[in-house]
Amino acid sequence: MTRLKQQLQWGLCALSCALSAAVLVACGGGGGSAGTATQTPATPAPGASTASVVDGTITGFGSVVINGVRYDDSQAKVAFANSPDAQVAGTLGDLHTGMRVQAELKDGVLQNLVVNFALVGTVGAVDTAGGTLNVFGQTIKTTTTGQLPTVFEGFTSLAQLAVGDLVKVSGTVASDGSITATRIERKAKDGTELFRISGAVQALDTTAKTFTLVGNSSVTVNYADAKLLPTGAVIENGKLVSVVSANAPATSGGKTVLTASAVEVKARKLPDSSDTTVGGPVSDFQSLSSLRIGDVLVDASTATLKDGTTAADVVNGAQALAHGTIKDGAMKADWLKVLKNDTAIKALLIGQITDYVSIANFTLRGTVVDASAATFTKGSAADLAAGAWVQVTGQLTPAGVKATEVAVQPPPADKPERLAGAITAVDATAKTFTLLGTTVKWTDTTKISPDGKSFANLAAGLGVSVEGSYSASTGVFTATSVTVVSTPGTAKTIGFSGIAFNVTAQSLQIGSYTVQITPNTQLQPAGTQLADLVNGSRLSVKATVSGTGTNVTLTAISIELQKPEKDDAGNDYVYLGGLIGDFVSAADFKVGSQKVDASGTGVKFIDGDASKLANGAKVEIKGSVKDGVLVARQVHFMPG
Structure with a gap:
């Protein structure tokens, strides 16, 4: 295990990660309970009684999905190896589809999960027709179709990228030096970024301490003052490396030179393990006894070919998954x-x-889910709202999921929960109403507020907040209290965060949301100007929603620019947004599957106080991760 932890600390995975598998799963959603009573059983994870290693692509959230297998994330600790010699702790909410990871498991449960990027740099050229970018001399290939389309964050098409934009790329380095991207994120430049290129060494000059990368002879790496990792590593032609620099390449002596601060030598080697899963494109195929999957040499001469695979399917370029024993790499x-x-x-x-x-x-x-063409196998479109439990089946796209089927699910059983939304039907005789697809029953002891309201006032379209618990045996949510929060026709307000793009003086986009900016939009913090909102900025937005169906307009009430801030340890604060679940106390609750502690005396609460912390509350938390727990510095209660 010591050797395994060392490998994790070295951040192995950016070049040896698997392509995704055929299922994207998220349980626990963006908040709320980590698992529902109707949750589909997870695919059995390997390593039921032994330590194991998984090297691959994240294809789901909540219960983290790697290579199509869902793993229990209740003990998971997340880290980002932005620099080869210094990891930064993250949250489960920081994980996204297409990220490359190497994960350590014990008894099938995730213990440590390290995220790496293959490249961080500024765009030099965009070929929209060919679906490629050029970044620091490396070609980045994208796809909008196939089994795992390239996921875009901070833009929706290559045409929206401009020369000079800063991007972070997750992907696999091919033998020609190009990177096949599974995820590309556009980021705002803040002067703290570490640049990175990856590939196989060529033209090594040990006297001048320079080399180039295969497929990228336009940039020369100078490693004279670089830290070589892991300790004792030797740079050799043909070896895979990841080069990190605090500065972008610059012209020197007639060459474009990247001055490395660190060079991580990738030995194409995973730690010895009897239980390892790898995935990625097949390359260097000689026979079933000699091929590579991703960056791992594989002997599949005695392997069982699964799920209809034939020997003829195993060819260079095919995407494959393999399981077995790793020894000596x-x-x-x-x-x-x-x-x-x-x-x-x-x-x-x-x-x-x-x-x-x-x-x-x-x-x-x-x-992001588009269910406009989906069939509802349980419930209806009227049951969908923030806080609703759902199961969505569909097709993965670069922007999210195009749903084909939606099933509205009940909340977790036999635990305190809060439901909030608009009533869709009332049965006064049975003393029930329908909310978020769930039958809610009131009794003679159920309290209703505010003063002056009675159960006779309940009607379809009325906005309510209900506290109680759901019984799986009866299929009914019994309310202990009902609070009327709005009336039909009241303007809806929502709050959300993300990376901005297509920013103009009149509007901007975050994910799939287009937000209108008006003279009445408040910009925060104080002193923020429209000019400060740029592509790649992280923003928190409150907006009113007008219109119906798919013809909806979002108008910003306020926009908060979330500038990088350091905690006491000198690390950037992390942000986590979603719905509270598994609430025990201010010191013990979850947002999604992430454990949170908001009990500190210095915690700043916005639009509420600690008493407002409860299951179903929507929050955005700023804080630092310590031993797998997000310790809150700020808790912002968000609308709808």
């Missing part, structure tokens, strides 16, 4: 399967809706 596979191009990805999302604008535009833990 090579795998002896016991099974192998090829993800065939004619097999469409089925995306499965289970959890609570966190941001709802319309049936064509809502979010489950950072994944």
Whole structure:
């Protein structure tokens, strides 16, 4: 295990990660309870009684999904290896589809999960027709179709990127030096970014201490003053490396030179393990006994070919998954399967809706869903709202999930919960109403507020907040209290955060949301100007929602620019948004699956106080991660 932890600390995975598998799953949604009573059972995770390693692509959230397998994340600790020699702690909410990870498991439960990026740099050229970018001399390939389309954050198409934009790329380095991207994020420049390029060394000059990368002879790396990692590593032609620099390449002596602060040598080697899963494109194929999957040498001569895979399917370029024993960096596979191009990805999302604008535009833990053409197998479109528990099946797209089926689910059973939304039906005789697709029953002891309201006032369209618990045996949510919060026709207000793009003086976009800016929009913090809102900025928005169906307009009430801030340890604060679940106390609750402690005396509460912390409350938390727990510095209660 010591060796495994060392490998994790070195941040192995940016170049040795698997392509995604055929299922995208999220349970726990963007907040609320981490698992519902109707949750689909997880695919059995390997390593039921031993330590194991998984190297691959994140394809789901809540219960983290890697290579199509859902893993219990109740003990998971997340880290980002932005620099090879210094990891930064993150939250489960920081994980997104397409990120590359290496994960350590114990008894099938995630213990440590390290995220890496293959490249961080500024765009030099964009080829929209060819679907490629050029960043610091490396070609970045994207795809909008296939089993795992490239996920875009901070833009929706390559045409929106401009020369000079800062991007972070997750992907696999091919033998020609290009990077096949599974995720590209556009970021705002703040002067603290660390640049990175990755690939195989060529033209090594040990006297001048320079080299270039295969497929990228336009940039020369100078490693004279760089830290070589891991300790004792030697740079050699053909070895995979990841080069980090505090400065972008600059012209020197007639060459474009990247002055490295660190060079991480990738030995194409995973730690020895009898239980390892790898995935990615097949390359260097000689026979079933000699091929590579991702960056791992695989002997599949005695492997079982699964899920209809035939020997003819195992060819260079095919996307594959393999499981077996790693020894001295090579795998002896016991099974192998090829993800065939004619097999469409089925995306499965289970959890609570966190941001709802319309049936064509809502979010489950950072994944945008368009259910405008979906069939409802349980419930109806009228049941959809922020806080609703749903199961979505559909097709993965670069922007999120195009739903084909939606099933409205009940809340978790036999635990205190809060439901909030608009009533869709009332049965006064049975003393029940329907809320978020759930039958809610009131009794003679159920309290109703504010003063002057009675159960006779309940009607379809009325906005209410209900506290109580759901019984799986009866299928009924018994209310202990009902609070009337709005009347039909009242303007709806929502709050959400994300990376801005297409910013103008009149509007901006965050994810799939277009937000109108007016002279009445408040810009925060004090002193913020419209000119400070730029592509790649992280913003928190409150907006009114007008219109119906898919014809909806969002108008910003306030926009908060979230500038990078450091905690006492010198690390950037992290942000986590979503619905509270599993609430025990201010020191013990979850947002999604992430553990949170907001009990500190210095915690700043916005639009509420500690007494407002409860299951179902929508929050955005700023804080620092310590031993896997997000310790809150600020808790902002967000609308709808």
